[in-house]
Amino acid sequence: MAERAQPIGRARPASLHPVAPWPGTCAALGVALLVLGTLAAVAMRAEGGGSGFGPAEVSALRFTLIQASLSAVFSVGLAIPVARALARRRFAGRRVLITILGAPFILPVIVAILGLLAVFGRSGWISDALGVFGIAPLRIYGLHGVVMAHVFFNLPLATRLILQGWQEIPAERFRLAAQLNAGPRAMWRLLEAPMLRRILPGVMAVIFAICLSSFAVALTLGGGPKATTLELAIYQAFHFDFDLGRAAVLSTVQLGLTVVAAVLALRVPVGEGFGAGLDRAVVRWDATGRSATALDVVWIGFATLFLMLPLLAVLVAGAPGLLSLPAPVWSAAWVSVQVAALSTVLLLLVALPLSASIALGRRQLGEIAGILGLAASPLVIGTGLFVLIYPVANPAHVALPVTALVNMVMALPFALRILVPRMQQVMQQNARLALALDMRGPAFWRRVIWPRCRAQIGFAAGLTAALSLGDLGVVALFADPETATLPLQVYRLMGAYRMETAQAAALLLFILSMGAFWLLDRGGKFHAEA
Amino acid sequence: MLKLDAVTVQKGDFRLQADLQIATGAQVAVIGPSGAGKSTLLEAIAGFLLARDGRILWRGEDITALPPGQRPVAMLFQDGNLFPHLTLRQNVGLGIDANRRLSAAQTDVVSAALARVGLGGMEERKPADLSGGQQSRAALARVLVQGRDLLLLDEPFAALGPALKAEMLDLVAEIVAEKGATLLMVSHDPQDARRIAAEVVLVAEGRALPPLPTAEMLDNPPPALRAYLGAPQILDPDR
Numbered sequence: 001m002a003e004r005a006q007p008i009g010r011a012r013p014a015s016l017h018p019v020a021p022w023p024g025t026c027a028a029l030g031v032a033l034l035v036l037g038t039l040a041a042v043a044m045r046a047e048g049g050g051s052g053f054g055p056a057e058v059s060a061l062r063f064t065l066i067q068a069s070l071s072a073v074f075s076v077g078l079a080i081p082v083a084r085a086l087a088r089r090r091f092a093g094r095r096v097l098i099t100i101l102g103a104p105f106i107l108p109v110i111v112a113i114l115g116l117l118a119v120f121g122r123s124g125w126i127s128d129a130l131g132v133f134g135i136a137p138l139r140i141y142g143l144h145g146v147v148m149a150h151v152f153f154n155l156p157l158a159t160r161l162i163l164q165g166w167q168e169i170p171a172e173r174f175r176l177a178a179q180l181n182a183g184p185r186a187m188w189r190l191l192e193a194p195m196l197r198r199i200l201p202g203v204m205a206v207i208f209a210i211c212l213s214s215f216a217v218a219l220t221l222g223g224g225p226k227a228t229t230l231e232l233a234i235y236q237a238f239h240f241d242f243d244l245g246r247a248a249v250l251s252t253v254q255l256g257l258t259v260v261a262a263v264l265a266l267r268v269p270v271g272e273g274f275g276a277g278l279d280r281a282v283v284r285w286d287a288t289g290r291s292a293t294a295l296d297v298v299w300i301g302f303a304t305l306f307l308m309l310p311l312l313a314v315l316v317a318g319a320p321g322l323l324s325l326p327a328p329v330w331s332a333a334w335v336s337v338q339v340a341a342l343s344t345v346l347l348l349l350v351a352l353p354l355s356a357s358i359a360l361g362r363r364q365l366g367e368i369a370g371i372l373g374l375a376a377s378p379l380v381i382g383t384g385l386f387v388l389i390y391p392v393a394n395p396a397h398v399a400l401p402v403t404a405l406v407n408m409v410m411a412l413p414f415a416l417r418i419l420v421p422r423m424q425q426v427m428q429q430n431a432r433l434a435l436a437l438d439m440r441g442p443a444f445w446r447r448v449i450w451p452r453c454r455a456q457i458g459f460a461a462g463l464t465a466a467l468s469l470g471d472l473g474v475v476a477l478f479a480d481p482e483t484a485t486l487p488l489q490v491y492r493l494m495g496a497y498r499m500e501t502a503q504a505a506a507l508l509l510f511i512l513s514m515g516a517f518w519l520l521d522r523g524g525k526f527h528a529e530a
Numbered sequence: 531m532l533k534l535d536a537v538t539v540q541k542g543d544f545r546l547q548a549d550l551q552i553a554t555g556a557q558v559a560v561i562g563p564s565g566a567g568k569s570t571l572l573e574a575i576a577g578f579l580l581a582r583d584g585r586i587l588w589r590g591e592d593i594t595a596l597p598p599g600q601r602p603v604a605m606l607f608q609d610g611n612l613f614p615h616l617t618l619r620q621n622v623g624l625g626i627d628a629n630r631r632l633s634a635a636q637t638d639v640v641s642a643a644l645a646r647v648g649l650g651g652m653e654e655r656k657p658a659d660l661s662g663g664q665q666s667r668a669a670l671a672r673v674l675v676q677g678r679d680l681l682l683l684d685e686p687f688a689a690l691g692p693a694l695k696a697e698m699l700d701l702v703a704e705i706v707a708e709k710g711a712t713l714l715m716v717s718h719d720p721q722d723a724r725r726i727a728a729e730v731v732l733v734a735e736g737r738a739l740p741p742l743p744t745a746e747m748l749d750n751p752p753p754a755l756r757a758y759l760g761a762p763q764i765l766d767p768d769r
Binding site: 016429430432433434435436437438439440441442443447448451452 | 580597598599600604607610611612613615616624625629676
């Protein structure tokens, strides 16, 4: 009745959406409050600290920038020929290979590191082979090891993004160029170079931003005054010296850096990276020559070996010990599963209303969540939460919920990239009819959004569960010696030089995270409509 | 009676003014050049666009500020009249209650409505399994169970062939007659208007004019309509 009491002609706008946008707005504000609130807590602490920015901090800043730049350059430099080869070749297993290129994204860092160590380490496969010829073993620790691990993780991402650029060149252009008898060189100048000029800065910026907040890689392969990233320095200030002031100063620098990088990365257009349609090969009339074919084979072979060998090594090294794992590993695995489940539930509670609000036209929410999610560093949020919790409770008691919460924030930008486009489509196609039928709120969620977005929800949930299972970050900050997630347990086993048990536990972690992803992703797609 | 009392609706830069009355139970065709605002007029009545000025009244009650689902209106659009992931039973059932599960008695009403439009026994089919004509029939079955006073058609049969379209219009006419509903139907085709509408609302130059008898309007069109209809001979069905 209240509506009818309004003055005529100035009718109160009735809701023209089948779902209200406010829950999404609340979710975005909650995330912003978490990221900015913890930053504020850290900043206040930093002022009190006053230990300043000494040579150790300068060195950490320099190493962070150098390793991130090198990682971006090498990842992109190697990805260009691989993407080019994938774009112009069709072969059996091409689709599988491109799917596998997406796998390192959800691969636990600690698993990859054990795999890399097993292949490139001091007593790894290659060092052993070199030893036969009396050559000294490889050394993987330090800057080159950190960069190599980053290339392992980001080469696939770079390849997928660049491949997308290649496939966005319309087939007609290639046809036209072929008709003009353009050779490989002309093709490069006319079509490929301009595309790369457009797309590479964005790809570089994204990888640079990702590598800036590298923690687990630096923790395991770096370390020492010469190979410490800012994130690692925060952890050390905390864990070894319990110097909150210093951790706060480092956190502030880290956050400034990541915000700048995230803004830069979002400025330059890049594609989805895990979008569909990458399995289409364009017919290329210029690449039929024998040398071009050989070159492509070499590059595809290189990428496959580089990415698959470490995974194979984890499998081979871990399998014998898998069934005789000690009890603490199993209990850590159980803890990890619980954290991942909580993290996934939290993500859905935030990402679903948020993506619905973005789909209803609240675009700025998506941008805020995107920048914050990319710029937020787990260690900074962790430090902030520690500073806030420390006076009231023992932080070790809340280590697991805090880990789940931080993992959710980390997964949020990726989940939104998956959910928002589909949500927009669903709103566009169904909102009017739902409104006409007076279907609103819970009924619209249950009857329209859920069945229509199930595949995307499953994908986002699977991604979050896998990322959370594999995360070695904030938990290292909070946990006491009695509690551990599985990645932390693997790290502790490595630190105790129990490599065989560590490898078996890593294999278990690998199986768990891939299994969680597969289960949720398949579950969403099962009997779902396109 | 549906009364549009000095209503102005704005859609981007486009503005439509309407000041007219339509008698309860009338069957009215809305015609006019494309882009003149025919759909805008229907969207305003259905509540998808809010009136910037003026009032919309149904039987004396002000419905200007009501959300679309709470107006006494059932509307069929050009497309997207069925949820593609729901069965016909579910789709039609939404017309009875979109927010709750249906009782057994209500499910029977759904089956009866499907049978009424010639889709008996197809309750578990999904829209993709149906032909275009069958999809239109399913949407009309939902209109039947909705039991709203006003039926607005924004060219839902435009994609059908001429024979099928005529069939659907006859079905609409039957349903409207059975329910005593008031019909407003956008049309590009003067023959459609002659077929089931006694009156015509002309929408042209940002204005919706009060209804006039169809035959009179089409036989002796005002200048704006004449420009739209083109050569006069197509207007006479006997020639």
